Amino acid sequence: MIQQSTQPIIHFQGIEKSFGGAKALSDVSLTVHRGTVHGLVGQNGAGKSTLIKLLAGLHRPDAGQVEIDGEAYDHLTPHLVESLGIHFIHQDRLLVPSFTVGEALFLGREPRIPGTPFLDRRQMQRRAQEVLQRYFGLSLPNSALISQLSTAEKQIVQITRALLDRPKILVFDEPTAALVKREADLLFTLIRRLRDEGITILYISHYLQEIEALCDVVTVLRNGRHVATKPIAETSAAEIAGLMVNRDIGDLFPIREKSPGAALLTVEGLSATGRYRNVGFTLYRGEVLGLTGLLGSGAKDVLRTLFGLETAEEGTVTVAEQAPWRASPVQAARRKLALVPEDRRRHGVALDLSVSENTTLASLPRFTRLGLVDRASEAAEADRLITRLQIKTAGREALLRTLSGGNQQKVAIAKWLSRHSDIYLLDEPTVGVDIAAKVEIYALIAELAEKGAGIIVLSSDLPELIGLTDRILIFFRGEIAREVVSDTITEDALLAEVTGSSEATRYVG
Amino acid sequence: MLVDTALLVPASARADTPSPQKTTVSQGLAGIALRGGALAVFVTVFVLFAFASPIFLTPFNLGNILAQSAISGVLAIGLTVVIIAGGGNVVSGGIDLSLAANMGLSAAVYAALSQAGQVDGVAVLAALGTGLAIGAVNALAVTWARIVPLLATLAVMNVVGGLELVLTQNTVIPAITPLLESLSGSGPFGIPALAYVLLGFALITAVVVQATPLGLRLYAVGEFPEAARASGLALKRFIAGSFLFSGLSGGIAGILSAAYLSGSTTGAGELLLPVVVTALLGQVFSRRLVPTITGTLLSALFVGVLINGFQLLNLSSTLVSGIQGLLILLVVSATTLLRPKEG
Structure with missing residues (x-):
């Protein structure tokens, strides 16, 4: 069921966004039509999450604009997004662990006992039971705390929270990652029902079979660019996978004599x-x-x-x-042995030390004389590694915080290089x-x-x-x-x- | 980010993720044991003191415990609100170390103005204003200058302590006013008026914290700021408000202390440890192991009994401090380990 004839509700026009020199989105234009389930796919780093954060008002585009419901904005704010009726179901479940289900559902718009400033806990419990039953056929005890729920149940509570606001646009970011089949099926049924009620769904997932089964239209991003938007009826999971995969990366890799010793x-x-x-x-x-x-x-x-x-x-x-x-x-x-961890900010480098200090951190004994750090030889080694790895920095004394992600990563590797692992x-x-x-x-x-x-x-x-x-x-x-x-x-x-x-x-x- | 290659696997091919029920059940049991244990210890201590000292159970002494507990109890309730809104993290969470010093300065302001011939109304307003002003400085330091509460209120504590010295010249300022006289006297049933103040203050705060949307939001802000923000709550307002409230508690406690001691005396800072113990200990009396006003009230009475009993048994005050320090370590580690976690 493709409703391309209906009017657009979200329109991204020429969106550009960079982070510290690395281009996350370049010239992305994309239209989502009212009352459709629109899938958004792409590999790691394709720009999906950047695009979603722009829509959530968490990032500001460098260029381009977003039109919501015919109204053009050069950037959005979280508050504006909410007033426009756009809601996000995040991967992280933003629910307070020690709250009951009712408290978590109604936090921020708590029902009061009429005529008093007091919480109407009975109504919170009753309505929580009611909406969970209606949307998901789920029954949870009133006294159940969020911390006692399974991951899937938390996810369901989170989705129900968004539905209470009667949203116009719902954005699902990998909603099934923590769900088992039965729960995922319930979610899909619900999403279709919401669509039929006129809610527009933006659905982000890695699971192409889900996209194929659920979405009306799919958009593929690759390396920060819009590659294709197609009605699902005119494509297939295999074709989508093909569009996601970067075909021209081959010559990035050095040719190397492969002769293990x-x-x-x-x-x-x-x-x-x-x-x-x-x-x-x-x-x-x-x-x-x-x-x-x-x-x-x-x-x-x-x-x-x-x-x-x-x-x-x-x-x-x-x-x-x-x-x-x-x-x-x-x-x-x-x-x-040397380890360069994935989460470099937490494990790999010290952001508030200089490039020079970071590169020699793991091998200080080599640069120490009489118990003191020999600054001259440390500097020489740092300069050597900066040139060797072409680390882009204002100098060896620059704080690591000021470098781009890629250059921080090079420093993390340099740190272990100077050890001769x-x-x-x-x-x-x-x-x-x-x-x-x-x-x-x-x-x-x-x-x-x-x-x-x-x-x-x-x-x-x-x-x-x-x-x-x-x-x-x-x-x-x-x-x-x-x-x-x-x-x-x-x-x-x-x-x-x-x-x-x-x-x-x-x-x- | 290994999941990023999972392009073609449908939900059906993925294993059911086991829910973390088992750990929460055992945590729940340990929580019940902790709460039951805390109450049992409370009762045991009470009975032990009753046997060990003939004076302990006399109406006069029980009234004395209530009156003594009133001051630290009001302060601990203020601190509890700060902990609720700032979160229970021992390092970065909510704490107000300036409360005891706040009480000292507020009492001194009250006593000095009374001695200078001001009427009760003026002196009361000035004492409460002093408390609120200190709370405002804390609020600014934490929300605007973004200093962690532990450090911000430590600094404010020393500034306030210094101001008190300047004002009192490190002497006792006696004060006898109609208000102080009625506060230090007895209310209905021969129970000290101070005890009624504590109960009234606790009741009002408990209703706001435990029965209104404001209270629910305070808990959300402290426990999971991201969730609170996602619910459209302005975090800084809640945190600033909690410091203003604790500042006001300091002002009220200042007046109570002036009544109890018939003026302002030095050494307010010694109350800091019991107040922190009281607020932290209160958590073990709540079902979800979170700070609550009623829990803090119970623990204020417990700490009051403990201090009083030791005095009656002629045990040194150093020992009391040592036990209070131990209690902090026990309570903080128990609640940190047992409290429900985001998962």
Whole structure:
């Protein structure tokens, strides 16, 4: 049911947005029609969340305008957005844990006992029961606290909250990520009903089958650009996937002699209940090994275990010919392992220290004389690494806070370079990094490998894995489901392996 | 962000996520044990003191406990509102360390004006105004200058303590006024008037905090600011308002203290520890392990009994301070571990 004939309710016109030099959206124009379910898809970094934050009034566009209901705005504010009847169902459930369901539903517009300033708790409970029953067939005890609900129940409470405001436009950001099938089906039925009542739905999801089943129209974003908007009847999940995948990224990757040397890191029978089972592999000198998998597949846990941030219950990790050890970050660093974490702001760098201090932080003993830091040799090393990695900074004394995300990431890598590590564990090394910085990080990884280091790259960026690594270990539900040689697999095939879609089809029937 | 590759998996292929019921159930049980335990300790302490000291159960002494508790109780109720609106985080959450000093300065202002021949009305307004002004400074420091309450109110505490010294020259200012006389006397049933003030103040605050939308919003602002903001609440107004209220509590407590001690005396700062203990301890008396006014009232009486009993048994006041310090550690760790978390 496509209602292209109805009038537009949201119209983005020529939207531009950059963050610290990295372009998040360029010239995005997009129309959403009243009373439709409009899907928005794109890979990590495609610009979906930036676009949604613009609509929520949390970001201000650098250029372009947004028209809501025929009224043009050069930017929105959260307050304005609310008065326009636009509501957001966020991924994070914004509900107070110690509140009852009724309190959480009515916070900010509490019913009062008529003629008094007092809360009408009985009415809150009654109406909470009523709306949850009506929309979702869900019955929760009046005394239930938010903290006692399941993730799905919290999600339902959150959606119900938005519905109480009789919204004109509802934006769902990955609403099913925490729901099981039965709950997701209920949600879809509800969304269709809301659409038929005239509410416009903007639906963001990674799950293309959901998009196909639910949406009337789908828009694909890629690298901050609007790629296509199509009625769902005229496209397919496969075509959408094709539009999302970047086809011209191949030449970003350095050409590298792939000739692994001696075994450097051996992992045997690594298990941890609920996280991963019987994981074993070997990393060789000069090799770039890729790890990938869905959230919860165990890939990330294994990487963190190697550096000692998590502990395994069984199994051994051996570096070169040394004895196996019970891993801890101190032990790992002593064995010349280096970790560049994904959340660099929290774990990787100190934002309020200078570039120079950050680059030498992990290897201070090398720059220390008589217990004092030797500023001259520290500065020399920092300058060397700044040039080497082409870090864009006002100088080695600039605070790290002032650098762009990509350059902060380069500093995080530089920090471990100055230690001369043997094994590099890189967790999503290019997330939030612009293309130019990506290319330099790729070149750096290749060079480290050529010098004989072993590198493990955990990534969900499939072209990156294929272009950068020698082998890829695909994790699925806590186990290494397959090992593939990077040269021999296509992006589509890798995607199928990662999502376990051969198994998934059996599931779905 | 590994989930970003999950392009083609329908909801049906994903495993059911187990709900975190088990942990909340055991947390709930531990919470019940904590509350029951707290009440049992309260009763036990009461009975022990009754046996250990012949004076403890006399009407005069029980009245004395109520009167003593009135001052720290009013302060603790003010502090409770700040903790509700600022959140229970020990480092970044709501706290007002300037309350005891506030009480000292307000009492001194009241006593000095009375001694200078001002009528009760003027002196009362000046004392309450002093409290409110201190609250306003705290509110500005926290919401406008964005200093964490712990530091902001620590600084204000010292400024206020200094002002009190300047005003009183570190001496006792005696004050005897009609208001003070009636406050230090007995009310109906021979119970001290101060106790009625505490109960009245607690009742009004409890009704506002526990039965109006304002109270519900205060809890939301303190516990989960993002959720409160998403509900359209102006966070800073609630936080500033909580400091104004605690400042006013300081002013009221100042007048009560002037009545109890017949003037203003030095050493108001010694009340800080009992007040903080009282407000924190109050949390274990509530079902959801959150600060509540009724919980604070109960714990004010408990702390009052404790201090009084130790005095009767001639135990040193250092020991009392030590026990209060231990109570803070116990209560804060218990509630931090057991309180429902966002998940």
